[in-house]
Amino acid sequence: MATNTYDAIVIGSGISGGWAAKELTEKGLKTIMLERGRDIVHIKDYVSANKAPWEFPHRGGRTQQMIKDYPVLKRDYPLAETNLDYWVNEKESPYIETNRFDWFRGYQVGGRSLMWGRQSYRWAEMDFEANAKDGIAVDWPIRYKDLEYWYGYAERFAGISGNKDGLSILPDGDFMPPMEMNCVEKDVSKRFNDHYKGLRNMVIGRTANITVPHIGRTNCQYRNKCALGCPFGAYFSTQSATLPAAVATGNLTVRPWSIVTKILYDKDTKKAKGVEVLDAETNKTYEFYAKVIFVNASTINSAWILMNSATDIWPDGLGSSSGELGHNLMDHHLGVGASGHMEGYEDKYYFGRRANGIYIPRYRNLNGEKRDYIRGFGYQGRASREAWSRNIPELSIGADLKDALSEPGEWTMNIGGFGETLPYHENKVTLSKDKKDKWGLPVPVIDAVIRDNENKMRIDMMNDAKEMLEAAGVTKVRTHTMEGVLGRGIHEMGTARMGRDPKTSVLNEWNQVWDAKNVFVTDGSAMVSTACQNPSLTYMAMTARAADYAVKELKKGNLA
Secondary structure (H helix, E strand, O other): OOOOEOOEEEEOOOHHHHHHHHHHHHOOOOEEEEOOOEOOOOOOOOOOOOOOHHHOOOOOOOOHHHHHHOOOHHHOOOOOOOOHHHOOOOOOOOOEEOOOEOOOOOOEOOHHHHOOOOEOOOOOHHHHHHHHHHOOOOOOOOOHHHHHHHHHHHHHHHOOEOOOOOEOOEOOOOOEOOOOOOHHHHHHHHHHHHHHOOOOOOEEOOEOEOOOOEOOEOOOOOOOOHHHOOOOOOEOOHHHHHHHHHHHOOOEEEEOOEEEEEEEEEOOOOEEEEEEEEEOOOOOEEEEEOOEEEEOOOHHHHHHHHHOOOOOOOOOOOOOOOOOOOOOOEOOEOOEEEEEEEOOOOOOOOOOOOOOOEEEOOOOOOOOOOOOOOOOEEEEEEEEEOOOOOOOOOOOOOHHHHHHHOOOOOEEEEEEEEEOOOOOOOOEEEEEEEEEOOOOOEEEEEEOOOOHHHHHHHHHHHHHHHHHHHHOOOEEEEEEEOOOOEOOOOOOEOOOOEOOOOOOOOEOOOOEEOOEEEEEEOOHHHOOOOOOOOOHHHHHHHHHHHHHHHHHHHHOOOOO
């Protein structure tokens, strides 16, 4: 076998790419995983993981030079010196915004699995039925029952901690013991749940932080330094979980610095035969061949690869025969919520720094209720005590200030909404005809905005947050809202959606590209709608399911 020929190619090494590599190699396929960025070795390359704030030149903050160099990243929390090298160099890899879209990317082995928020929720049956019932976009070609087994499969391997809450809107899973709410959260959630009598619920978050030792990984140490890389392997990432499993098979080759520029399509067999790769360090071009290709470069980049492939047959790229490739770009809209104070707990504190919070599942437009918008939203949040860095204007200097800062401040409770964005055909990604990146490749042009349905929803997201906190005994409640822009949720979805009809979708029910059945797309680009839950667990389940199908089809001779 030539060194450039494999059974399978996986494009991308983030959450879904790591899962694809694990599943394909464990089923016996010689697989190469191509990553456009650098390698990061588990533990060894987490250079900031054990640093204290004072060990960073600017205490972990941002400098004026960083703000200048990262005009997109500066728009939200990711811009900090603690893990700046995990985020994309925006000068080398620019993009064009027709409308503001905050695209936060990580180009390295592990992708954003090294920095993700780890909240892991199953979708409910109604989430897969919603498009059909509302007459929106196209129907999902699968239902909850199609993913139910694979949700459990993913939860058991990844290690999802959570509580079985018995809520139909948030199906229970195969969980590790849950993290514990702190004393204020317990009180607030009891008052909350009693007040709403089961119609709304506040539960502990379900997170991909293990709470007991698991497959060579050490349980969470409550450091809350996840975004720096976890040397304990306590949270799920490619490096801590799927990559070691794939490497253990002896079937995996990992090639960093490999920008996949196109999928090589054979018009005679009507299948893909491999990929073209541009070496990001040497600028040399290579070709790799395989019987099966999994595209997991993340939503916008996966669309980019497809749009840049087989253009001699389809001008708009491989998978574009439906006219939907690059369209229906979605994200969760957020930046709306409320916070306040909780009195009476001045003698209480909590253990460590828990890397998790509370969750309020969706409750709007359920049980016959009708708002002036469709779908709904959930909330994430937490209770905490103000730290030494709080502002005390009355005590600006001297011994009194030092004494005050030696004690924790007031307890606060904060919740922020995550709202569903509908799949609008007009929200899209295209390729620029003029602007190029460092490697001379066309940059993506992103044109996506929230619309009337989401703007109406945001009013409820803000007002409900205040109402719920006050009902739970929180005082001095204040609402907050930011501009409703997409991208900020870092949950891009939808540019190569699944469907039942090749005339209206890019992928079929098994995540196969209609136009090339040995090409599978299982990252966020496959999503048909967003629900309001964090999507990564669904990517994991969907990838494992598609890989299982792909190997079975390959053995039957249907893909080779």
